[in-house]
Amino acid sequence: MPKLVANDIATMLKKRISSGEWLEDGRMPPERDLAAEFGVARNTVRRAVGFLEDDGTVVRHVGRGTFLTATNPTSIASMVARMEGTSPADMMEIRQLLEPAAAAFAATNASATELNAVREAHQTACDAMEMPEFEHWDAEFHHRVFACCRNDFLKEIHNLMRAIRNQSPWFEMKKRSFSEERRQVYCREHQAILEALFHRDPEGAKTAMLGHLKTVEKNLLGR
Amino acid sequence: MPKLVANDIATMLKKRISSGEWLEDGRMPPERDLAAEFGVARNTVRRAVGFLEDDGTVVRHVGRGTFLTATNPTSIASMVARMEGTSPADMMEIRQLLEPAAAAFAATNASATELNAVREAHQTACDAMEMPEFEHWDAEFHHRVFACCRNDFLKEIHNLMRAIRNQSPWFEMKKRSFSEERRQVYCREHQAILEALFHRDPEGAKTAMLGHLKTVEKNLLGR
DNA sequence: TAAGATTGGTTCAACATTGGATCAGATAAA
DNA sequence: TTTATCTGATCCAATGTTGAACCAATCTTA
Incomplete structure (x- = not known):
């Protein structure tokens, strides 16, 4: 052959x-x-x-x-499309992974101006008289923490998460899970995070953020 | 395409x-x-x-x-556009945040089949005779670890990172930073990660992965 | 307000590139 | 010799680029 x-x-x-x-x-x-x-x-x-x-x-x-x-x-478009189907449980898992880290980065990297912006969001949320207003400033608080962390990729991941959470199934969830009592808990926890940030304490910020997210998870998923 | x-x-x-x-x-x-x-x-x-x-x-x-x-x-389009401009340093920072966590998730969540897939990628990488082939299976190893972690959002984030790293400026970087010696180091480190995964040891997998990424960072960024 | 310029939307014919398919003849192995 | 393979050639079909023309929406200017 x-x-x-x-x-x-x-x-x-x-x-x-x-x-x-x-x-x-x-x-x-x-x-x-x-x-x-x-x-x-x-x-x-x-x-x-x-x-x-x-x-x-x-x-x-x-x-x-x-x-x-x-x-x-x-x-990339298809990746984003798949992300949009993320379950609340998966999302909370990732938040507990990223946000404490972001808070730690923020404690070391943030400028005074940026920290003041975080505080402002916190204050406004605490003073908010209505739930939608509180929600907005609550989200803004978290967003501004990410804004401090000086890592553009991390910031954008957070933006993505926010965009996904603003979609309809999540919307329903939030409505069910809010109450005046919980609002006050959130304010106290934000306060703790904020103080750690101002003390430039990465570990403290990290654990405070993690604790807060555990609370959020319990409220959201009923665990 | x-x-x-x-x-x-x-x-x-x-x-x-x-x-x-x-x-x-x-x-x-x-x-x-x-x-x-x-x-x-x-x-x-x-x-x-x-x-x-x-x-x-x-x-x-x-x-x-x-x-x-x-x-x-x-x-979302603008977020992705901004992500595409991520600096190598930022990227490594995020990898060191996400991949150890993914490895820990994998150690607890992976099925035996999934772990075998990870091992297969590792073996093939070690046996690879040519650098590009090694690179491919190296990437595949990391990808399969994420595939084990049972969090779709996290998987997609990793896909995003991979897509970004496949763009041109990164391409050059990889070429410069590889050598036979480094290849062997990577193989040993992958081996350690793999063993931790098979021992179902989340903490071990986490630290092994973190150590590996520190090596990668040093090679890539010269720190 | 009316006329003209700018700009994206659409279509068309011509050409170049590329894979798909076929055929007759040469070559080499069994 | 027989058979599978390789060669060289030709034509086809699908796709992409070009250059051009004309339309429709919008903006600018007189």
């Missing part, structure tokens, strides 16, 4: 693919170019690429080219 | 948008001007801008022009 040149070319291609070649845009050269490069007829290259196509390494599109399948996992 | 001049132009435009260009009035230049500037037909620019419109980066009005939605900082 003649040795299968196409097979050799296929394995060479696979090696080059797994070695990261063509990974920037996930696109292989045109078959005609590969044929020239390997010094082989285009038919042979087509057969080799056909093998790669068979085992799913590659997809081909007429008029566009041949593309690696390994390189296009997901678009 | 496919190689498209329009695609390249879209990413160039996105980059310029997120770098703050056109932010004063939130208005992009006319398509005809952009076409001239890029030395490309107007149709092609229209297609590129169409991509931006699809993912909500931009809105178009006949007779008025094309406008950034990012002027509204609460839009």
